[in-house]
Amino acid sequence: MKCKVCKDTAVVALRSHNSAFCAKCFKTFFRREVERGIHAQGLLESADRILVALSGGKDSLALMLELSLMGYDVTGLHIDLDIPRSSAAARGHVERFCARHGLPLIVKELKEEGLSIPLVKDALTRPVCSACGKIKRHFFNKIAMEGGFTAVATGHNLDDEAARLFSNTLRWDVGYLSDQGPRLEGENGFVRKIKPLWRLTEFETANYAFLMGIENHYAPCPYSPGATFSTLKGLLQKLEAAMPGRKLDFYQGFLTRGRPAFAREQAVSGEALAPCAECGYPTSSGDHICGVCRIRHAVREKA
Amino acid sequence: MTEPNENTERKGEGCIRVKDPLDAILRAEPNIKVIAPEQKGSRITVTLQPQDIRMCLHRPKTVRQLLAALDLAEETALVARNGELLTPDRHIWPDEDILVRKVTSSG
Ligand code: SF4
Ligand SMILES: [Zn+2]
Ligand SMILES: [Zn+2]
Numbered sequence: 001m002k003c004k005v006c007k008d009t010a011v012v013a014l015r016s017h018n019s020a021f022c023a024k025c026f027k028t029f030f031r032r033e034v035e036r037g038i039h040a041q042g043l044l045e046s047a048d049r050i051l052v053a054l055s056g057g058k059d060s061l062a063l064m065l066e067l068s069l070m071g072y073d074v075t076g077l078h079i080d081l082d083i084p085r086s087s088a089a090a091r092g093h094v095e096r097f098c099a100r101h102g103l104p105l106i107v108k109e110l111k112e113e114g115l116s117i118p119l120v121k122d123a124l125t126r127p128v129c130s131a132c133g134k135i136k137r138h139f140f141n142k143i144a145m146e147g148g149f150t151a152v153a154t155g156h157n158l159d160d161e162a163a164r165l166f167s168n169t170l171r172w173d174v175g176y177l178s179d180q181g182p183r184l185e186g187e188n189g190f191v192r193k194i195k196p197l198w199r200l201t202e203f204e205t206a207n208y209a210f211l212m213g214i215e216n217h218y219a220p221c222p223y224s225p226g227a228t229f230s231t232l233k234g235l236l237q238k239l240e241a242a243m244p245g246r247k248l249d250f251y252q253g254f255l256t257r258g259r260p261a262f263a264r265e266q267a268v269s270g271e272a273l274a275p276c277a278e279c280g281y282p283t284s285s286g287d288h289i290c291g292v293c294r295i296r297h298a299v300r301e302k303a
Numbered sequence: 304m305t306e307p308n309e310n311t312e313r314k315g316e317g318c319i320r321v322k323d324p325l326d327a328i329l330r331a332e333p334n335i336k337v338i339a340p341e342q343k344g345s346r347i348t349v350t351l352q353p354q355d356i357r358m359c360l361h362r363p364k365t366v367r368q369l370l371a372a373l374d375l376a377e378e379t380a381l382v383a384r385n386g387e388l389l390t391p392d393r394h395i396w397p398d399e400d401i402l403v404r405k406v407t408s409s410g
Pocket of ligand 1: 081117128129130132133221222223224225
């Protein structure tokens, strides 16, 4: 195959775009798609100070690198979950990446908060992942607020977003369907949350990471359930193989025609937010204290 | 390697051919995972990432056939040779060492 732009030997073939690119032209394509994603949803202004959540996965590192090359003001934030083996490996990977590219990095250790994920796991009866996700989001927001950042960016790609949408739709979860998207407004104690890679597939991001020399990293979390989400991704992958372009249509169609309807519904029936009595960060007004403070109590009682 | 040894034979002027490609691979990497050892003929070696599993299989002729042999759909894995990414139509030659990196992140 030849590059669609310069006719050199292609290194990436993309069926949904009916195209193939050489390395140089693929990087240009990737940049354009990130730009389109940012502009179409009004994700960023040039003056924004962006905190990029770096898990150590290729998507978040690719996002950090590309935003910095585009000239945005980016700082990485890695949350050290203190999970045996996997956390140290992920942290080392993120630290080496930032050092190599000269990018600023903040590391937050959950251990110093008394919220090491293995302790949280022992203190809870429900699956640890929802608590882990809650804790991570809490610190992304808190550190962004305290540090004067104007946006928190995560590396979610089109496959993540389409699978999440599929899952929310299967449950007809009006709350999630009312605000799922690449931009979540900053208000009432929340910093704006953005997903600039929303137009790019996992495959495209992986190609970009490879071509930019981002190392392979493999130290899976021992608590990962994975299965449900992988099943949904697999189904969408099959759909995409049969009908290239459907995944992006599904997600974009939701953003323009589906979400507004759910948002109206949620405005009528949804709960308002109020500050948590302990940490001051927002929570549903029905609750006295927020989810993270409740987890802190559970860990302390268990100890 | 200019002279034949017990695992090679002379094939025309100055040309040495490996008699049993699998045997040659196993000498170099005794712990490699062998797919379908009963199949004769040329072979390739593969590193399957992210887990970094080494395996050896009967040579597929193209990248598309390699993905099929590994039961991977197109656009679910990167395929590279000597640091260069390969599109599904590219040819694969005997004894090549290929990188296959699955792209699915756990979410
Ligand atoms: S798999 Fe679950 S526990 Fe492990 S890092 Fe992810 S959310 Fe946290
Ligand atoms: Zn080109
Ligand atoms: Zn709280």
